[in-house]
Amino acid sequence: MALDKEDVVKIAHLARLQVADSEIDATTERLSSILGMIEQLQAAPTDGIEPMAHPTDAVQRLREDVVTESNHRDQYQSIAPATEDGLYLVPQVIE
Amino acid sequence: MSWEVVIGLEVHVQLATQSKIFSGSATTFGAEPNTQAALIDLGMPGVLPVLNADAVTKAIKFGLGIDAEITPRSVFARKNYFYPDLPKGYQISQFELPIVGKGHVDITLEDGSTKRIGVTRAHLEEDAGKSLHEDFQGMTGIDLNRAGTPLLEIVSEPDMRSAKEAVAYAKAIHSLIRYLNISDGNMSQGSMRCDCNVSLRQKGETEFGTRREIKNVNSFRFVEKAINAEIEWQMDELESGRKIQQATVLYDPVKDKTFAMRSKEEANDYRYFPDPDLLPLEVTEQMMNRVRADLPELPGQKIERFMTELELSEYDARVLAADRVLADYFETVVSVSGAKPKLCANWVSVELLGALNKNDQEIDASPVSAAQLGGLLKRIADNTISGKIAKQIFEELWNNGGTADDIIESKGLKQETDTGAIEAIVDQVIADSPDQVAQFLAADDNKRKKLIGYFVGQTMKASKGKANPQMVNQILAKKLV
Numbered sequence: 112m113a114l115d116k117e118d119v120v121k122i123a124h125l126a127r128l129q130v131a132d133s134e135i136d137a138t139t140e141r142l143s144s145i146l147g148m149i150e151q152l153q154a155a156p157t158d159g160i161e162p163m164a165h166p167t168d169a170v171q172r173l174r175e176d177v178v179t180e181s182n183h184r185d186q187y188q189s190i191a192p193a194t195e196d197g198l199y200l201v202p203q204v205i206e
Numbered sequence: 207m208s209w210e211v212v213i214g215l216e217v218h219v220q221l222a223t224q225s226k227i228f229s230g231s232a233t234t235f236g237a238e239p240n241t242q243a244a245l246i247d248l249g250m251p252g253v254l255p256v257l258n259a260d261a262v263t264k265a266i267k268f269g270l271g272i273d274a275e276i277t278p279r280s281v282f283a284r285k286n287y288f289y290p291d292l293p294k295g296y297q298i299s300q301f302e303l304p305i306v307g308k309g310h311v312d313i314t315l316e317d318g319s320t321k322r323i324g325v326t327r328a329h330l331e332e333d334a335g336k337s338l339h340e341d342f343q344g345m346t347g348i349d350l351n352r353a354g355t356p357l358l359e360i361v362s363e364p365d366m367r368s369a370k371e372a373v374a375y376a377k378a379i380h381s382l383i384r385y386l387n388i389s390d391g392n393m394s395q396g397s398m399r400c401d402c403n404v405s406l407r408q409k410g411e412t413e414f415g416t417r418r419e420i421k422n423v424n425s426f427r428f429v430e431k432a433i434n435a436e437i438e439w440q441m442d443e444l445e446s447g448r449k450i451q452q453a454t455v456l457y458d459p460v461k462d463k464t465f466a467m468r469s470k471e472e473a474n475d476y477r478y479f480p481d482p483d484l485l486p487l488e489v490t491e492q493m494m495n496r497v498r499a500d501l502p503e504l505p506g507q508k509i510e511r512f513m514t515e516l517e518l519s520e521y522d523a524r525v526l527a528a529d530r531v532l533a534d535y536f537e538t539v540v541s542v543s544g545a546k547p548k549l550c551a552n553w554v555s556v557e558l559l560g561a562l563n564k565n566d567q568e569i570d571a572s573p574v575s576a577a578q579l580g581g582l583l584k585r586i587a588d589n590t591i592s593g594k595i596a597k598q599i600f601e602e603l604w605n606n607g608g609t610a611d612d613i614i615e616s617k618g619l620k621q622e623t624d625t626g627a628i629e630a631i632v633d634q635v636i637a638d639s640p641d642q643v644a645q646f647l648a649a650d651d652n653k654r655k656k657l658i659g660y661f662v663g664q665t666m667k668a669s670k671g672k673a674n675p676q677m678v679n680q681i682l683a684k685k686l687v
Contacts, residue, residue, distance in 0.1 A: 125475055127288055127295075164281040164303070164480045170488035176223045176260035179230030180244040187248060188240070197239035198347035201290040204337060 113143040208409040209444070211437055212417075213372045214364035216401040217379050218357050219389045220333065221264045227332050227356035228255030228298065235395050243335070243350035249293030254483055261356035264388035265305045265330050266489060266497045268358060271386050271504060272325050274309025276494065282330075282484040285476045290348050291335035299359075301478040304329035305487065306358075311382070312506065313374040314524060323375050324363030333357050352396075358388070364403065364414065369433035373426050376400055377528070380426075381505050385530045393424050400429055404436045406444060415440075416450040420457055420464055432457035436464045508533055516540070516547035525555050532559075532569045535576045542580025545587035553583060557600055574603045582610035590614065591621050594671050622673045625681070628665070631673065632681050635664045646686055658682060 119139045123130045130138055184197060193200035226233055229246035246253045269276045283301035306328035312320050335350035360379060366372045380398060383389045391398045405417035418440070420432045435457065440450055455464040503511070505527050512523035526536045532554070539550045558579065562572060582599055585591045591599070591614060599613050614620055622628055636643055639661070646657045658679075665678045 164486045169485050171257050171485040173259035174256040176225055176258050178225045178232045182241040184240050198349055200345040203344050204346045
């Protein structure tokens with residue numbers, strides 16, 4: 112399976128990655144070659160093998176439901192570009 | 207043309223844990239902005255999510271409550287989209303392997319019949335933060351206190367055929383989560399939110415029509431109104447020969463209309479993949495047994511018990527068992543008063559719920575406690591007071607508190623049960639009403655039954671409501687011959 116340029120532009124937009132026009136051809140080629148490798152992997156016989164959700168053969172450890180964090184808002188907001196009334200400010204999002 | 211409505215609901219329930227699903231931040235509602243948002247919630251680089259055991263327990267509880275299979279190994283996935291109240295750029299959710307599989311919920315329809323609604327799945331995920339668009343010139347304010355609050359998203363089958371059925375289903379879920387004590391279900395605070403998928407098809411058609419999804423409906427009343435507004439819009443479109451485009455819509459209660467929010471093509475491309483930060487979630491038989499042992503009596507079981515053990519009508523049983531707090535209240539009243547359950551049921555569902563409704567209050571915050579009401583009904587049961595006087599005392603309890611016994615004592619409301627005293631009043635009433643007596647004596651049995659009401663009323667009035675009504679009736683029957 113090969114990607115075309117429009118796929119790459121769309122994926123870049125969804126991931127909010129800026130890909131310069133001059134790089135689109137090369138990026139398309141590289142991504143397609145990765146898909147080619149995956150195709151090769153998919154050809155491997157996997158009948159009777161249980162699918163894995165994670166490469167390590169372990170299960171999730173759980174945490175007790177206890178509040179362990181305290182309020183450090185001032186420190187966190189000291190590195191934010193803009194804040195007001197305790198809120199983080201971002202360029203307006205229009206619905 | 208005759209249309210059939212098809213509705214499926216996605217209900218988001220905030221699980222009532224102390225801390226967030228993947229971090230140790232508090233989840234208290236209404237805190238100062240961003241005071242409950244730590245590094246994990248802010249999506250800082252290098253942090254790792256650690257799953258909250260109680261969120262898992264609560265999800266399993268729900269699964270058992272809808273008779274669903276619990277997935278022995280479920281998987282967390284990243285749902286990718288960009289929005290400033292989602293700092294990581296993805297929401298941790300579950301996709302292919304949710305913790306709760308297929309189950310079902312029974313709803314009661316208006317005619318009293320029940321219908322089984324399928325639940326496709328329920329999965330654990332994290333809530334997003336809140337965006338405040340109004341107060342900042344050209345900027346949007348972000349509060350991440352809510353980010354990372356555990357959610358259970360409950361997805362129904364498209365089994366509902368009217369707005370009323372959808373409301374009944376939403377209410378059944380609400381009742382269940384309160385019974386299971388996994389969420390406060392407070393819709394005005396966003397602890398339970400409904401997305402309603404609505405489509406139309408011609409009667410007899412087996413394929414579904416194109417659906418539109420009404421997002422974030424936050425009250426039962428709006429679920430009904432929003433769905434009906436959407437049905438009306440879709441019907442107009444279809445009857446004008448237009449096609450429905452799949453879309454996400456919002457309901458505007460002021461205009462009573464739905465309007466499209468964004469086109470789905472881009473928004474829906476979430477590029478799910480398993481989250482490498484989280485290992486598969488294993489639910490062991492041991493965990494299941496612990497949750498099973500902790501499972502309370504569920505609404506259906508309680509209705510059954512109210513009918514068989516307490517001999518309530520099905521209607522009364524359903525009203526009282528609809529909410530766990532209300533059911534507990536009722537059972538406390540029964541045990542404190544020692545009165546007949548039917549009497550207690552009437553008082554709770556008529557007097558108490560009536561007063562709560564009128565004052566726009568919830569049972570959780572009732573001014574009259576179950577012990578206070580029980581103390582009052584105890585005095586009806588042992589004939590100290592009549593039902594009528596009890597209503598006066600109830601009002602007193604509602605407004606000023608105290609106990610029924612103190613009010614009876616201080617206001618001298620004890621019922622008159624002395625035969626001689628009641629006879630004296632009855633004699634006086636008869637002497638004062640020669641015309642009515644003549645009319646009564648001339649009447650046949652049927653008419654007498656109506657006419658005697660006058661004498662009962664006069665006697666009760668003369669006794670200031672304190673005469674025992676049964677005794678008044680008996681004495682009148684004896685004297686009026």
